[in-house]
Amino acid sequence: MGNLTARRLKLLNLTIGTVSVECQLSSWNLDPGIQDGDRLRSYCPDGVTIAETDAEPTLQLKTYSKWVVGGFEDFCWNNRGVVADFQLDHHPDIPAEHVRWNGQVLVQPAPVGGDRGDQEMTEITFMCIDDPVFSRP
Amino acid sequence: MTQIEDAAAALKAALATVEQLDGRIYENPGATVTGVSAVVTPPTLEWGSFGRGAGPTEATFVVHLVVPFDEYATDRLYPLVEPMRDAIEADPLFTVASASPGLLQQGGTQLPTYAFTVDVGL
Numbered sequence: 470m471g472n473l474t475a476r477r478l479k480l481l482n483l484t485i486g487t488v489s490v491e492c493q494l495s496s497w498n499l500d501p502g503i504q505d506g507d508r509l510r511s512y513c514p515d516g517v518t519i520a521e522t523d524a525e526p527t528l529q530l531k532t533y534s535k536w537v538v539g540g541f542e543d544f545c546w547n548n549r550g551v552v553a554d555f556q557l558d559h560h561p562d563i564p565a566e567h568v569r570w571n572g573q574v575l576v577q578p579a580p581v582g583g584d585r586g587d588q589e590m591t592e593i594t595f596m597c598i599d600d601p602v603f604s605r606p
Numbered sequence: 607m608t609q610i611e612d613a614a615a616a617l618k619a620a621l622a623t624v625e626q627l628d629g630r631i632y633e634n635p636g637a638t639v640t641g642v643s644a645v646v647t648p649p650t651l652e653w654g655s656f657g658r659g660a661g662p663t664e665a666t667f668v669v670h671l672v673v674p675f676d677e678y679a680t681d682r683l684y685p686l687v688e689p690m691r692d693a694i695e696a697d698p699l700f701t702v703a704s705a706s707p708g709l710l711q712q713g714g715t716q717l718p719t720y721a722f723t724v725d726v727g728l
Contacts, residue, residue, distance in 0.1 A: 478656070479656070480656060480657075480658055481656040483656075491655070491656045491657045491658075491660075492655055492656075492657030492660040493655065493657070494655060494656045494657070495654045495655060495656070495663070497656070533654070533655065533663055562658075585701075585703075586701040586702075586703040586725060588663075588664055588725070588727065589727070
């Protein structure tokens with residue numbers, strides 16, 4: 470008999486370049502960007518396969534803006550077009566489920582602004598250079 | 607002091623600059639409120655960050671501008687709404703997006719009020 474395990478997203482360690490983002494982070498999404506390939510058929514009995522495609526991985530982040538020197542927004546605006554390493558530790562507090570992704574993103578400045586009186590947020594989607602590498606620390 | 611206590615203290619300090627209130631700022635829901643005064647109620651809080659121990663990310667206070675329940679209630683409320691809002695907004699922590707009229711149950715009686723919704727950047 471198995472037990473149901475249901476997790477809530479609560480803790481995360483995310484470092485991009487030199488910046489630890491997690492304390493300002495409100496939402497994240499690491500998309501491997503897998504595309505569906507065409508199904509190819511030929512006339513032999515086993516003649517079916519699926520065409521290879523190129524993945525387009527992205528790292529999407531939403532943070533509470535904090536414009537201090539060395540903060541996330543400061544880093545993005547100072548490093549336009551720079552390739553930065555990132556390390557994402559998921560469930561760092563659950564030993565058996567602590568997993569890690571390492572990769573590289575192309576840093577771009579994030580859009581700024583919003584409605585008057587709203588909480589200031591920074592939303593950006595980084596393109597990953599290669600497929601992120603999955604591991605267990 | 608927690609972030610919430612800091613924010614509440616900053617809010618009271620901002621209200622203390624409103625001359626017409628003359629320092630009559632109440633937090634105790636059982637206090638007997640006399641004259642034109644401000645009543646600060648505990649804030650609505652949100653925790654939206656992934657950091658460990660990162661504290662609340664958003665707080666919303668409701669600040670009531672209350673006046674005596676008599677024929678001068680509206681005449682007392684109108685001239686005070688904008689100075690109250692300006693005093694709260696003078697602190698960069700706070701934004702006031704709206705104020706709604708109503709009645710506040712306070713110290714056993716009901717008092718005419720404008721309720722300011724004060725959003726706090728923590």
